[in-house]
Amino acid sequence: MQNAILSGVLGGIACATIGVFVVLMHMPFIGVCMSHAAFAGALLGLWLGFNPLIGAFGVSLAAAAVIGPLADRGELNPETSVGVIFSLMLGLAFLFMGLMPGTKSGAMELLWGSILTNTRSDITLLGITAVVVVGIVIIFYKEIQATIFHRDMALSVGIPATLFLYGILFLTGATITVTLRSIGGLLIFSLILNPAAAAYQLTYNMARMFLLAAVFGVLSSLTGLLFSYLFNVPSGATIVVTSSVIFMLAAIFSPKRKIKGWQQKPVEEQSS
Amino acid sequence: MNTPVIQIDNAVVSYREDVALRGVSLEVQAGEFIGIVGPNGAGKTTILTIVNGLGKLIHGTVRVLGHSLSPGNGHSLRKRVGYVAQAQNIDPRMPMNVREVVMIGRYGILGLFRRPGKHDWRVVDEMLELVGMTRLALRPIGHLSGGEQQRVAIARCLAQEPEIFLLDEPTASLDWRAKTDIIDLVKLIHDTRHLTTMFVTHDLSALPVACDRVVLMKDGLIWSMGLPQQQLTDDNLSRLYDMPITAVRKRRTEEILA
Numbered sequence: 001m002q003n004a005i006l007s008g009v010l011g012g013i014a015c016a017t018i019g020v021f022v023v024l025m026h027m028p029f030i031g032v033c034m035s036h037a038a039f040a041g042a043l044l045g046l047w048l049g050f051n052p053l054i055g056a057f058g059v060s061l062a063a064a065a066v067i068g069p070l071a072d073r074g075e076l077n078p079e080t081s082v083g084v085i086f087s088l089m090l091g092l093a094f095l096f097m098g099l100m101p102g103t104k105s106g107a108m109e110l111l112w113g114s115i116l117t118n119t120r121s122d123i124t125l126l127g128i129t130a131v132v133v134v135g136i137v138i139i140f141y142k143e144i145q146a147t148i149f150h151r152d153m154a155l156s157v158g159i160p161a162t163l164f165l166y167g168i169l170f171l172t173g174a175t176i177t178v179t180l181r182s183i184g185g186l187l188i189f190s191l192i193l194n195p196a197a198a199a200y201q202l203t204y205n206m207a208r209m210f211l212l213a214a215v216f217g218v219l220s221s222l223t224g225l226l227f228s229y230l231f232n233v234p235s236g237a238t239i240v241v242t243s244s245v246i247f248m249l250a251a252i253f254s255p256k257r258k259i260k261g262w263q264q265k266p267v268e269e270q271s272s
Numbered sequence: 273m274n275t276p277v278i279q280i281d282n283a284v285v286s287y288r289e290d291v292a293l294r295g296v297s298l299e300v301q302a303g304e305f306i307g308i309v310g311p312n313g314a315g316k317t318t319i320l321t322i323v324n325g326l327g328k329l330i331h332g333t334v335r336v337l338g339h340s341l342s343p344g345n346g347h348s349l350r351k352r353v354g355y356v357a358q359a360q361n362i363d364p365r366m367p368m369n370v371r372e373v374v375m376i377g378r379y380g381i382l383g384l385f386r387r388p389g390k391h392d393w394r395v396v397d398e399m400l401e402l403v404g405m406t407r408l409a410l411r412p413i414g415h416l417s418g419g420e421q422q423r424v425a426i427a428r429c430l431a432q433e434p435e436i437f438l439l440d441e442p443t444a445s446l447d448w449r450a451k452t453d454i455i456d457l458v459k460l461i462h463d464t465r466h467l468t469t470m471f472v473t474h475d476l477s478a479l480p481v482a483c484d485r486v487v488l489m490k491d492g493l494i495w496s497m498g499l500p501q502q503q504l505t506d507d508n509l510s511r512l513y514d515m516p517i518t519a520v521r522k523r524r525t526e527e528i529l530a
Contacts, residue, residue, distance in 0.1 A: 024366070140384065142382070143384065145368070145376070146379050155350065157381075204365075206368055
Protein backbone atom coordinates (compact mmCIF):
# COMPACT_ATOMS: atom_id res chain seq x y z
CA MET A 1 0.00 0.00 0.00
CA GLN A 2 2.89 2.28 0.75
CA ASN A 3 4.11 1.87 -2.81
CA ALA A 4 0.65 2.71 -4.10
CA ILE A 5 0.48 5.88 -2.05
CA LEU A 6 3.89 7.01 -3.21
CA SER A 7 2.99 6.19 -6.80
CA GLY A 8 -0.22 8.14 -6.43
CA VAL A 9 1.58 11.21 -5.14
CA LEU A 10 4.32 11.18 -7.77
CA GLY A 11 2.02 10.24 -10.61
CA GLY A 12 -0.54 12.82 -9.53
CA ILE A 13 2.08 15.58 -9.56
CA ALA A 14 3.54 14.62 -12.93
CA CYS A 15 0.17 14.17 -14.65
CA ALA A 16 -1.27 17.37 -13.23
CA THR A 17 1.71 19.42 -14.40
CA ILE A 18 1.39 18.04 -17.91
CA GLY A 19 -2.34 18.68 -17.64
CA VAL A 20 -1.76 22.40 -17.27
CA PHE A 21 -0.12 22.46 -20.71
CA VAL A 22 -2.91 20.43 -22.20
CA VAL A 23 -5.62 22.72 -20.80
CA LEU A 24 -3.96 26.05 -21.54
CA MET A 25 -2.76 25.19 -25.01
CA HIS A 26 -6.23 23.94 -25.88
CA MET A 27 -5.00 20.66 -27.22
CA PRO A 28 -6.76 17.94 -25.28
CA PHE A 29 -7.04 15.89 -28.43
CA ILE A 30 -3.28 15.50 -28.67
CA GLY A 31 -3.19 14.22 -25.10
CA VAL A 32 -6.00 11.77 -25.69
CA CYS A 33 -4.37 10.42 -28.84
CA MET A 34 -1.02 10.05 -27.11
CA SER A 35 -2.65 8.24 -24.20
CA HIS A 36 -4.39 5.73 -26.42
CA ALA A 37 -1.27 5.41 -28.54
CA ALA A 38 0.73 4.62 -25.40
CA PHE A 39 -1.86 2.04 -24.44
CA ALA A 40 -1.63 0.43 -27.88
CA GLY A 41 2.15 0.55 -27.73
CA ALA A 42 2.23 -1.15 -24.35
CA LEU A 43 -0.05 -3.91 -25.59
CA LEU A 44 2.15 -4.31 -28.64
CA GLY A 45 5.03 -4.89 -26.26
CA LEU A 46 3.08 -7.45 -24.27
CA TRP A 47 2.06 -9.28 -27.42
CA LEU A 48 5.49 -9.33 -29.04
CA GLY A 49 7.34 -9.90 -25.82
CA PHE A 50 9.34 -6.70 -25.36
CA ASN A 51 9.14 -4.16 -22.55
CA PRO A 52 5.71 -2.55 -22.72
CA LEU A 53 7.13 0.72 -21.43
CA ILE A 54 9.30 1.06 -24.50
CA GLY A 55 6.33 0.25 -26.69
CA ALA A 56 4.19 2.82 -24.91
CA PHE A 57 6.80 5.56 -25.12
CA GLY A 58 7.62 4.85 -28.74
CA VAL A 59 4.09 4.76 -30.06
CA SER A 60 2.92 7.79 -28.06
CA LEU A 61 5.85 9.82 -29.38
CA ALA A 62 5.06 8.59 -32.87
CA ALA A 63 1.50 9.84 -32.44
CA ALA A 64 2.82 13.19 -31.20
CA ALA A 65 5.12 13.36 -34.21
CA VAL A 66 2.16 13.05 -36.52
CA ILE A 67 -0.25 15.32 -34.68
CA GLY A 68 2.31 17.82 -33.38
CA PRO A 69 2.98 19.44 -36.75
CA LEU A 70 -0.76 19.77 -37.28
CA ALA A 71 -1.08 21.77 -34.10
CA ASP A 72 2.10 23.57 -35.09
CA ARG A 73 0.51 24.91 -38.23
CA GLY A 74 -2.26 26.37 -36.11
CA GLU A 75 -4.84 23.82 -37.14
CA LEU A 76 -6.17 23.42 -33.66
CA ASN A 77 -9.17 21.40 -34.77
CA PRO A 78 -7.85 18.67 -37.00
CA GLU A 79 -10.89 16.64 -36.10
CA THR A 80 -10.72 14.22 -38.96
CA SER A 81 -7.09 13.29 -38.69
CA VAL A 82 -7.17 13.10 -34.92
CA GLY A 83 -10.37 11.10 -34.99
CA VAL A 84 -8.76 8.65 -37.38
CA ILE A 85 -5.61 8.28 -35.31
CA PHE A 86 -7.59 8.00 -32.10
CA SER A 87 -9.76 5.19 -33.39
CA LEU A 88 -6.78 3.54 -35.03
CA MET A 89 -4.94 3.46 -31.71
CA LEU A 90 -7.88 2.07 -29.82
CA GLY A 91 -8.50 -0.49 -32.54
CA LEU A 92 -4.85 -1.54 -32.51
CA ALA A 93 -4.93 -1.81 -28.73
CA PHE A 94 -7.81 -4.26 -28.79
CA LEU A 95 -6.31 -6.07 -31.77
CA PHE A 96 -3.08 -6.69 -29.90
CA MET A 97 -5.06 -7.79 -26.88
CA GLY A 98 -6.90 -10.31 -29.01
CA LEU A 99 -3.70 -11.54 -30.65
CA MET A 100 -1.97 -12.10 -27.34
CA PRO A 101 -1.38 -15.76 -26.54
CA GLY A 102 -2.48 -17.18 -23.22
CA THR A 103 -4.07 -15.19 -20.44
CA LYS A 104 -4.80 -11.57 -20.93
CA SER A 105 -4.11 -10.64 -17.33
CA GLY A 106 -1.20 -8.39 -18.26
CA ALA A 107 -3.39 -6.58 -20.74
CA MET A 108 -6.20 -6.29 -18.22
CA GLU A 109 -3.81 -4.71 -15.76
CA LEU A 110 -2.94 -2.13 -18.36
CA LEU A 111 -6.59 -1.49 -18.99
CA TRP A 112 -7.77 -0.98 -15.43
CA GLY A 113 -4.55 0.13 -13.86
CA SER A 114 -2.76 -1.72 -11.12
CA ILE A 115 -1.32 0.90 -8.84
CA LEU A 116 -1.56 -1.47 -5.91
CA THR A 117 1.02 -3.79 -7.44
CA ASN A 118 3.54 -1.08 -8.22
CA THR A 119 7.11 -2.05 -7.41
CA ARG A 120 10.13 -0.10 -6.26
CA SER A 121 11.31 0.32 -9.83
CA ASP A 122 7.92 1.69 -10.89
CA ILE A 123 8.19 4.27 -8.14
CA THR A 124 11.71 5.17 -9.15
CA LEU A 125 10.56 5.81 -12.71
CA LEU A 126 7.62 7.84 -11.50
CA GLY A 127 9.87 9.78 -9.17
CA ILE A 128 12.39 10.60 -11.88
CA THR A 129 9.66 11.69 -14.27
CA ALA A 130 7.96 13.86 -11.66
CA VAL A 131 11.24 15.52 -10.75
CA VAL A 132 12.19 16.12 -14.39
CA VAL A 133 8.77 17.51 -15.34
CA VAL A 134 8.51 19.82 -12.34
CA GLY A 135 12.17 20.75 -12.62
CA ILE A 136 11.84 21.80 -16.24
CA VAL A 137 8.76 23.85 -15.48
CA ILE A 138 10.61 25.65 -12.69
CA ILE A 139 13.86 26.24 -14.55
CA PHE A 140 12.25 27.33 -17.81
CA TYR A 141 9.11 28.85 -16.31
CA LYS A 142 9.22 32.08 -18.25
CA GLU A 143 9.79 30.39 -21.61
CA ILE A 144 7.01 27.93 -20.88
CA GLN A 145 4.68 30.68 -19.75
CA ALA A 146 5.28 32.62 -22.97
CA THR A 147 4.95 29.53 -25.18
CA ILE A 148 1.66 28.63 -23.51
CA PHE A 149 0.30 32.14 -23.78
CA HIS A 150 0.96 32.51 -27.47
CA ARG A 151 3.52 30.55 -29.38
CA ASP A 152 4.00 32.98 -32.26
CA MET A 153 4.44 35.87 -29.86
CA ALA A 154 6.98 33.86 -27.90
CA LEU A 155 8.86 33.20 -31.16
CA SER A 156 8.80 36.84 -32.10
CA VAL A 157 10.46 37.97 -28.85
CA GLY A 158 13.29 35.54 -29.41
CA ILE A 159 12.24 32.47 -27.43
CA PRO A 160 12.76 29.09 -29.16
CA ALA A 161 9.08 28.35 -28.72
CA THR A 162 8.86 25.50 -31.20
CA LEU A 163 11.55 23.69 -29.26
CA PHE A 164 9.53 24.11 -26.09
CA LEU A 165 6.37 22.90 -27.77
CA TYR A 166 8.02 19.67 -28.84
CA GLY A 167 9.68 19.40 -25.45
CA ILE A 168 6.26 19.61 -23.84
CA LEU A 169 4.96 16.88 -26.15
CA PHE A 170 7.97 14.72 -25.27
CA LEU A 171 7.36 15.19 -21.55
CA THR A 172 3.70 14.35 -22.09
CA GLY A 173 4.66 11.07 -23.76
CA ALA A 174 7.06 10.24 -20.95
CA THR A 175 4.53 11.02 -18.21
CA ILE A 176 1.80 9.01 -19.90
CA THR A 177 4.18 6.09 -20.31
CA VAL A 178 5.29 5.88 -16.70
CA THR A 179 1.79 6.41 -15.26
CA LEU A 180 0.06 4.03 -17.67
CA ARG A 181 0.47 0.97 -15.52
CA SER A 182 -0.80 2.71 -12.41
CA ILE A 183 -3.98 4.24 -13.73
CA GLY A 184 -4.74 2.23 -16.83
CA GLY A 185 -4.80 3.04 -20.51
CA LEU A 186 -8.36 4.22 -20.81
CA LEU A 187 -8.31 6.39 -17.71
CA ILE A 188 -4.86 7.94 -17.73
CA PHE A 189 -5.92 10.96 -19.70
CA SER A 190 -8.53 11.92 -17.14
CA LEU A 191 -5.88 12.15 -14.44
CA ILE A 192 -3.93 14.44 -16.74
CA LEU A 193 -6.86 16.64 -17.65
CA ASN A 194 -9.13 16.88 -14.60
CA PRO A 195 -6.84 18.31 -11.89
CA ALA A 196 -5.51 20.97 -14.28
CA ALA A 197 -9.00 21.76 -15.56
CA ALA A 198 -10.12 22.22 -11.96
CA ALA A 199 -7.20 24.55 -11.22
CA TYR A 200 -8.01 26.51 -14.40
CA GLN A 201 -11.41 27.39 -12.91
CA LEU A 202 -9.92 28.84 -9.79
CA THR A 203 -7.02 31.16 -10.57
CA TYR A 204 -5.75 33.90 -12.87
CA ASN A 205 -2.15 33.20 -11.99
CA MET A 206 -0.28 30.55 -13.95
CA ALA A 207 2.17 29.60 -11.21
CA ARG A 208 -0.73 29.13 -8.85
CA MET A 209 -2.47 27.02 -11.47
CA PHE A 210 0.50 24.63 -11.64
CA LEU A 211 0.51 24.40 -7.87
CA LEU A 212 -3.24 23.88 -7.51
CA ALA A 213 -3.25 21.28 -10.27
CA ALA A 214 -0.54 19.31 -8.47
CA VAL A 215 -2.49 19.53 -5.21
CA PHE A 216 -5.65 18.28 -6.91
CA GLY A 217 -3.69 15.52 -8.63
CA VAL A 218 -2.29 14.26 -5.36
CA LEU A 219 -5.67 14.66 -3.63
CA SER A 220 -7.38 12.65 -6.37
CA SER A 221 -4.83 9.88 -6.07
CA LEU A 222 -4.89 9.62 -2.30
CA THR A 223 -8.67 9.94 -1.95
CA GLY A 224 -9.17 7.52 -4.81
CA LEU A 225 -6.84 5.00 -3.19
CA LEU A 226 -8.75 5.36 0.06
CA PHE A 227 -12.10 4.62 -1.58
CA SER A 228 -10.57 1.77 -3.54
CA TYR A 229 -9.33 0.24 -0.29
CA LEU A 230 -12.54 0.86 1.65
CA PHE A 231 -14.94 -0.45 -0.97
CA ASN A 232 -12.68 -2.93 -2.76
CA VAL A 233 -13.11 -1.41 -6.20
CA PRO A 234 -10.50 -0.80 -8.95
CA SER A 235 -8.22 2.01 -7.89
CA GLY A 236 -7.64 3.52 -11.33
CA ALA A 237 -11.37 4.11 -11.58
CA THR A 238 -11.78 5.63 -8.11
CA ILE A 239 -8.86 7.97 -8.64
CA VAL A 240 -10.31 9.23 -11.90
CA VAL A 241 -13.83 9.61 -10.54
CA THR A 242 -12.45 11.56 -7.58
CA SER A 243 -10.59 13.87 -9.94
CA SER A 244 -13.82 14.44 -11.86
CA VAL A 245 -15.69 15.29 -8.68
CA ILE A 246 -12.98 17.78 -7.74
CA PHE A 247 -13.30 19.34 -11.17
CA MET A 248 -17.07 19.64 -10.88
CA LEU A 249 -16.80 21.30 -7.48
CA ALA A 250 -14.20 23.71 -8.84
CA ALA A 251 -16.39 24.54 -11.81
CA ILE A 252 -19.45 25.14 -9.65
CA PHE A 253 -17.63 27.40 -7.23
CA SER A 254 -15.49 29.04 -9.88
CA PRO A 255 -15.13 32.81 -9.59
CA LYS A 256 -14.66 32.85 -13.35
CA ARG A 257 -18.29 31.98 -13.90
CA LYS A 258 -19.42 35.40 -12.82
CA ILE A 259 -20.39 37.58 -15.76
CA LYS A 260 -17.65 39.87 -16.86
CA GLY A 261 -18.23 43.50 -16.02
CA TRP A 262 -21.38 42.82 -14.04
CA GLN A 263 -19.70 43.95 -10.87
CA GLN A 264 -18.02 47.28 -10.61
CA LYS A 265 -14.86 45.68 -9.28
CA PRO A 266 -12.94 43.20 -11.42
CA VAL A 267 -13.63 39.56 -10.63
CA GLU A 268 -10.22 38.71 -9.30
CA GLU A 269 -7.03 40.72 -9.13
CA GLN A 270 -3.97 38.82 -8.13
CA SER A 271 -0.55 40.33 -7.78
CA SER A 272 2.17 38.69 -9.78
CA MET B 273 27.77 55.19 -41.81
CA ASN B 274 24.47 55.13 -43.59
CA THR B 275 24.02 51.38 -43.94
CA PRO B 276 20.33 50.64 -44.14
CA VAL B 277 19.03 48.73 -41.10
CA ILE B 278 16.93 46.58 -43.38
CA GLN B 279 18.11 45.40 -46.78
CA ILE B 280 15.83 43.12 -48.72
CA ASP B 281 17.11 42.09 -52.11
CA ASN B 282 14.89 40.23 -54.56
CA ALA B 283 13.35 38.14 -51.82
CA VAL B 284 11.13 35.23 -52.69
CA VAL B 285 9.36 34.08 -49.54
CA SER B 286 6.88 31.34 -48.80
CA TYR B 287 4.15 31.57 -46.18
CA ARG B 288 2.67 28.21 -45.29
CA GLU B 289 2.25 26.57 -48.68
CA ASP B 290 2.01 29.68 -50.83
CA VAL B 291 4.67 31.84 -52.41
CA ALA B 292 3.80 35.10 -50.75
CA LEU B 293 6.61 37.35 -51.96
CA ARG B 294 7.72 36.96 -55.53
CA GLY B 295 10.85 39.09 -55.71
CA VAL B 296 10.75 42.05 -53.34
CA SER B 297 13.53 44.58 -52.84
CA LEU B 298 13.44 47.24 -50.18
CA GLU B 299 15.91 49.27 -48.16
CA VAL B 300 14.98 50.96 -44.93
CA GLN B 301 17.17 53.53 -43.21
CA ALA B 302 17.45 53.90 -39.47
CA GLY B 303 14.57 55.85 -37.99
CA GLU B 304 12.37 55.73 -41.09
CA PHE B 305 8.62 55.29 -40.77
CA ILE B 306 7.38 53.07 -43.59
CA GLY B 307 3.71 52.52 -44.24
CA ILE B 308 2.77 49.42 -46.23
CA VAL B 309 -0.63 49.11 -47.88
CA GLY B 310 -2.26 46.88 -50.42
CA PRO B 311 -5.13 44.51 -50.96
CA ASN B 312 -5.46 41.20 -49.13
CA GLY B 313 -2.91 38.65 -50.24
CA ALA B 314 -0.45 41.31 -51.32
CA GLY B 315 2.28 39.92 -49.08
CA LYS B 316 2.21 42.68 -46.49
CA THR B 317 2.36 40.38 -43.48
CA THR B 318 5.01 38.28 -45.17
CA ILE B 319 7.32 41.20 -45.72
CA LEU B 320 7.29 41.73 -41.97
CA THR B 321 8.00 38.08 -41.29
CA ILE B 322 11.20 38.17 -43.26
CA VAL B 323 12.39 41.16 -41.28
CA ASN B 324 11.94 39.25 -38.05
CA GLY B 325 13.06 35.96 -39.49
CA LEU B 326 9.86 33.98 -39.17
CA GLY B 327 9.22 33.75 -42.88
CA LYS B 328 10.86 31.19 -45.13
CA LEU B 329 13.27 32.77 -47.57
CA ILE B 330 13.43 30.70 -50.72
CA HIS B 331 15.52 33.05 -52.82
CA GLY B 332 17.26 36.40 -52.51
CA THR B 333 18.96 37.94 -49.52
CA VAL B 334 17.79 39.71 -46.43
CA ARG B 335 20.07 41.65 -44.11
CA VAL B 336 18.63 43.05 -40.90
CA LEU B 337 20.74 45.14 -38.51
CA GLY B 338 23.80 44.05 -40.42
CA HIS B 339 23.17 40.33 -40.15
CA SER B 340 22.18 38.03 -42.97
CA LEU B 341 19.13 36.02 -42.14
CA SER B 342 19.76 32.31 -41.90
CA PRO B 343 18.09 29.45 -40.05
CA GLY B 344 20.61 29.66 -37.21
CA ASN B 345 20.48 33.29 -36.11
CA GLY B 346 16.73 33.73 -36.14
CA HIS B 347 16.30 33.78 -32.37
CA SER B 348 19.07 36.24 -31.58
CA LEU B 349 17.88 38.58 -34.30
CA ARG B 350 14.28 38.43 -33.11
CA LYS B 351 15.35 39.72 -29.73
CA ARG B 352 16.21 43.01 -31.41
CA VAL B 353 13.14 43.23 -33.62
CA GLY B 354 9.81 44.06 -32.04
CA TYR B 355 6.67 42.68 -33.65
CA VAL B 356 3.07 43.58 -32.89
CA ALA B 357 0.64 41.19 -34.55
CA GLN B 358 -2.98 41.75 -35.38
CA ALA B 359 -5.41 41.82 -32.48
CA GLN B 360 -6.04 38.26 -31.42
CA ASN B 361 -8.69 36.54 -29.38
CA ILE B 362 -7.28 35.77 -25.98
CA ASP B 363 -8.94 33.13 -23.82
CA PRO B 364 -10.84 35.14 -21.18
CA ARG B 365 -9.72 32.64 -18.54
CA MET B 366 -6.02 32.73 -19.44
CA PRO B 367 -4.16 32.87 -16.11
CA MET B 368 -1.94 35.87 -16.75
CA ASN B 369 -2.34 39.53 -15.96
CA VAL B 370 -1.43 42.52 -18.11
CA ARG B 371 1.87 43.17 -16.33
CA GLU B 372 3.01 39.57 -16.84
CA VAL B 373 2.12 39.70 -20.54
CA VAL B 374 4.17 42.86 -21.02
CA MET B 375 7.09 41.17 -19.25
CA ILE B 376 7.05 38.48 -21.94
CA GLY B 377 8.66 41.09 -24.15
CA ARG B 378 11.78 40.87 -22.00
CA TYR B 379 11.95 37.08 -21.77
CA GLY B 380 13.91 36.72 -24.98
CA ILE B 381 16.53 39.30 -24.09
CA LEU B 382 16.88 37.91 -20.56
CA GLY B 383 18.05 34.60 -21.91
CA LEU B 384 17.25 31.06 -20.86
CA PHE B 385 18.40 30.92 -17.26
CA ARG B 386 17.79 34.39 -15.87
CA ARG B 387 14.71 35.53 -14.01
CA PRO B 388 13.20 39.02 -14.34
CA GLY B 389 14.65 41.46 -11.82
CA LYS B 390 13.73 44.87 -10.45
CA HIS B 391 15.09 46.69 -13.50
CA ASP B 392 12.96 44.55 -15.80
CA TRP B 393 9.81 45.29 -13.83
CA ARG B 394 10.66 48.98 -13.94
CA VAL B 395 10.84 48.88 -17.74
CA VAL B 396 7.54 47.00 -17.85
CA ASP B 397 5.80 49.56 -15.64
CA GLU B 398 7.29 52.39 -17.70
CA MET B 399 5.91 50.94 -20.93
CA LEU B 400 2.52 50.37 -19.36
CA GLU B 401 2.52 54.02 -18.39
CA LEU B 402 3.48 55.03 -21.93
CA VAL B 403 0.54 53.20 -23.48
CA GLY B 404 -1.84 54.30 -20.75
CA MET B 405 -2.50 50.86 -19.30
CA THR B 406 -1.16 51.31 -15.77
CA ARG B 407 -4.60 51.26 -14.24
CA LEU B 408 -5.27 47.82 -15.75
CA ALA B 409 -1.87 46.36 -14.88
CA LEU B 410 -3.18 43.60 -12.64
CA ARG B 411 -6.26 42.77 -14.69
CA PRO B 412 -6.40 39.28 -16.28
CA ILE B 413 -5.30 39.76 -19.88
CA GLY B 414 -8.36 38.01 -21.29
CA HIS B 415 -10.67 40.61 -19.72
CA LEU B 416 -9.46 43.51 -21.83
CA SER B 417 -11.12 44.97 -24.88
CA GLY B 418 -9.50 44.73 -28.32
CA GLY B 419 -8.11 48.23 -28.16
CA GLU B 420 -6.73 47.72 -24.68
CA GLN B 421 -5.09 44.45 -25.71
CA GLN B 422 -3.41 46.10 -28.66
CA ARG B 423 -1.99 48.75 -26.35
CA VAL B 424 -0.70 46.00 -24.11
CA ALA B 425 0.83 44.31 -27.18
CA ILE B 426 2.60 47.56 -28.03
CA ALA B 427 3.84 47.87 -24.46
CA ARG B 428 5.10 44.30 -24.63
CA CYS B 429 6.90 45.06 -27.86
CA LEU B 430 8.53 48.17 -26.42
CA ALA B 431 9.50 46.38 -23.22
CA GLN B 432 11.78 44.37 -25.45
CA GLU B 433 13.63 47.63 -26.21
CA PRO B 434 13.79 46.71 -29.89
CA GLU B 435 15.73 48.45 -32.61
CA ILE B 436 13.02 47.87 -35.19
CA PHE B 437 9.28 48.26 -34.64
CA LEU B 438 7.02 46.12 -36.81
CA LEU B 439 3.26 46.44 -36.68
CA ASP B 440 1.01 44.10 -38.60
CA GLU B 441 -2.43 45.60 -39.10
CA PRO B 442 -2.51 46.76 -35.49
CA THR B 443 -5.87 48.49 -35.91
CA ALA B 444 -7.77 45.71 -37.66
CA SER B 445 -11.04 44.88 -35.88
CA LEU B 446 -10.75 47.91 -33.58
CA ASP B 447 -13.42 50.55 -33.21
CA TRP B 448 -12.82 54.01 -34.58
CA ARG B 449 -11.76 55.48 -31.26
CA ALA B 450 -9.34 52.66 -30.49
CA LYS B 451 -7.96 52.88 -34.03
CA THR B 452 -7.22 56.57 -33.64
CA ASP B 453 -5.61 56.04 -30.25
CA ILE B 454 -3.30 53.33 -31.55
CA ILE B 455 -2.20 55.35 -34.54
CA ASP B 456 -1.45 58.37 -32.37
CA LEU B 457 0.47 56.18 -29.95
CA VAL B 458 2.60 54.66 -32.70
CA LYS B 459 3.36 58.10 -34.08
CA LEU B 460 4.37 59.31 -30.63
CA ILE B 461 6.64 56.33 -30.09
CA HIS B 462 8.30 56.76 -33.44
CA ASP B 463 8.82 60.47 -32.95
CA THR B 464 10.24 60.27 -29.44
CA ARG B 465 12.35 57.14 -29.83
CA HIS B 466 13.29 57.42 -33.51
CA LEU B 467 12.53 53.75 -33.92
CA THR B 468 12.70 52.32 -37.41
CA THR B 469 9.04 51.50 -37.94
CA MET B 470 7.16 49.44 -40.49
CA PHE B 471 3.39 49.79 -40.26
CA VAL B 472 1.29 47.41 -42.31
CA THR B 473 -2.37 48.04 -42.91
CA HIS B 474 -5.04 47.33 -45.41
CA ASP B 475 -7.05 50.20 -44.05
CA LEU B 476 -6.04 53.47 -45.71
CA SER B 477 -7.69 55.55 -43.03
CA ALA B 478 -5.41 53.83 -40.52
CA LEU B 479 -2.25 54.86 -42.31
CA PRO B 480 -0.45 57.49 -40.30
CA VAL B 481 -0.07 60.70 -42.23
CA ALA B 482 3.43 61.02 -40.83
CA CYS B 483 4.93 58.15 -42.82
CA ASP B 484 8.28 58.97 -44.42
CA ARG B 485 7.48 56.57 -47.22
CA VAL B 486 4.54 54.52 -48.34
CA VAL B 487 5.00 51.15 -50.03
CA LEU B 488 2.15 49.87 -52.16
CA MET B 489 2.09 46.09 -52.55
CA LYS B 490 0.10 43.81 -54.77
CA ASP B 491 0.30 40.09 -55.56
CA GLY B 492 3.55 39.52 -53.74
CA LEU B 493 5.42 42.40 -55.31
CA ILE B 494 6.12 46.01 -54.49
CA TRP B 495 3.93 47.89 -56.87
CA SER B 496 5.12 51.37 -56.11
CA MET B 497 6.73 53.39 -53.34
CA GLY B 498 7.53 56.94 -52.39
CA LEU B 499 6.20 59.91 -50.47
CA PRO B 500 2.66 59.48 -49.13
CA GLN B 501 1.21 62.40 -51.06
CA GLN B 502 2.68 61.11 -54.30
CA GLN B 503 1.67 57.52 -53.79
CA LEU B 504 -1.82 57.77 -52.39
CA THR B 505 -3.39 59.32 -55.46
CA ASP B 506 -6.82 58.30 -56.70
CA ASP B 507 -5.22 56.91 -59.83
CA ASN B 508 -2.80 54.70 -57.92
CA LEU B 509 -5.48 53.42 -55.59
CA SER B 510 -7.76 52.68 -58.47
CA ARG B 511 -5.13 50.50 -60.13
CA LEU B 512 -3.87 48.97 -56.90
CA TYR B 513 -7.29 47.81 -55.76
CA ASP B 514 -8.77 47.28 -59.23
CA MET B 515 -11.53 49.78 -58.57
CA PRO B 516 -12.95 52.27 -61.06
CA ILE B 517 -11.48 55.69 -60.36
CA THR B 518 -14.91 57.21 -59.82
CA ALA B 519 -15.60 54.71 -57.05
CA VAL B 520 -12.26 55.58 -55.44
CA ARG B 521 -13.02 59.28 -55.52
CA LYS B 522 -16.49 58.76 -54.13
CA ARG B 523 -15.25 56.57 -51.26
CA ARG B 524 -12.45 58.93 -50.31
CA THR B 525 -14.79 61.90 -50.23
CA GLU B 526 -17.14 59.93 -47.99
CA GLU B 527 -14.26 59.11 -45.67
CA ILE B 528 -13.24 62.72 -45.33
CA LEU B 529 -16.78 63.78 -44.58
CA ALA B 530 -17.42 60.95 -42.11
